[in-house]
Amino acid sequence: MTGRKTLIPVRWHRKKDGTVFPVEITASHFIWNSRPVHIAAIRDISSRLEAEEERKRLEERLHRAEKMEALGTMAGGVAHDLNNILGVLVGYSELLLLKMPEDSPFRGHIINILESGKRSAAIIQDLLALTRRGVTVSKVLNLNRIIYDCLKTPEFETLKSLYPGVTFRTDLNPDLLNIKGSPVHLGKMVMNLLTNAAEASFEQGKVMIGTENRYLDSPVSGYDELKEGEHIILTVSDQGKGIAPKDIGRIFEPFYTKKMMGRSGTGLGLAVVWGAVKDHGGYIDVKSAEGEGTTFTLYFPAVREAEDTEQQKPLFSEYEGRNESILVVDDVEEQRKLALNMLTTLGYQATAVSSGEEALEYLQTTKVDLLVLDMIMTPGMDGLETYRRILEFSPKQKAVIVSGYSETDKVREVRELGAGAYIQKPYLMDKFGLAVRKVLDRN
Ligand SMILES: Nc1ncnc2c1ncn2[C@@H]1O[C@H](COP(=O)(O)OP(=O)(O)OP(=O)(O)O)[C@@H](O)[C@H]1O
Ligand SMILES: [Mg+2]
Incomplete structure (x- = not known):
């Protein structure tokens, strides 16, 4: 009674109502009473196939996320170092401008240096945005305004x-609802989408930018997983050449580009868009048909708070120093010099040391009104540890924390210890001056 077995993995059968479903057929063939006998088992495997598909989708998504993380971390590392160097350029240009007579023929040059420096800083912010550590998304704002x-x-x-x-x-x-976010990053995100849309368009074409409110009462699964709740939606669609299905999974990777180097084509555009969307707790979906066009749909969680109003640029007198003593603690020499220079110009008595250890030693013998404390210092104690130790013998010590990154858990911890303010590098005269003044004036 031994025989053969055959397995037919996937076949499509049709139900009475016409729907087609996958089946697996296993058949046994043997001889019984000198006659060939065939027994077949036909099994409906739709749910098994669905589960496999789902698993594949999840794996792809995970893989993509990991890749984005790794590339982002690398870009962010580079950006962090560049940010420090650039800070020096921007900072000294500002100082020069302040000290230069109004009618100096060199003012134009310095202004150019300052402006280019600020533009480069903006690009570096792009890179930092990729690490997801560079952004503070705390402002209540309306995306329509960002688009305008x-x-x-x-x-x-x-x-x-x-x-x-x-x-x-x-x-x-x-009537678009507000979201919480960073205007700079959202602006860049919009600009990148518009640029891509224009670049993909044929000679004549229309690019549509739309916003709407949408309540999602159940999660949606697209390129990304979408939670329920109130969202605002941004769509940017073009009638351009579209994206091939095989490319669509890669377009968000940093440095992925199909364009010639030159005017554009670093391949950072969509990586920045992706970073911004993630930073804002949002979701992204893209639909494209080759030769017909592409639509990017971005979802952001809506908030019911009123928009924050812009504040005016402060007057110099608002942040002028009154000869208070300040100790700058920063491990990078140029940054120390720059901070000292700014503080002196502002009218403070400033001294600097290059590590937390030195700061502790200095404070054993000398009291200062304020510390300017760099968060990340290598080697040795970081800003948090340094501040903790200082508070042990000088519990009322005021401090301003500086860091190239935006507010991290560590920065939050330092603030909880009582540090009055936190500013992000590069040092800019008014931002820095205001933070210092605010902390000194507080009781
Ligand atoms: N709207 C679109 N239509 C067609 N293809 C697009 C569209 N948007 C992006 N792409 C494809 O995705 C790739 C990556 O886009 P991304 O914006 O990240 O980089 P880039 O535009 O090539 O360079 P960069 O933005 O740095 O100048 C593009 O090279 C292009 O092939
Ligand atoms: Mg682009």
């Missing part, structure tokens, strides 16, 4: 002049 502002920038004017056949249309919901 974006359409008024010189960058957008340049884009339009490069693609004169492309028209940009907006369809923005006037």
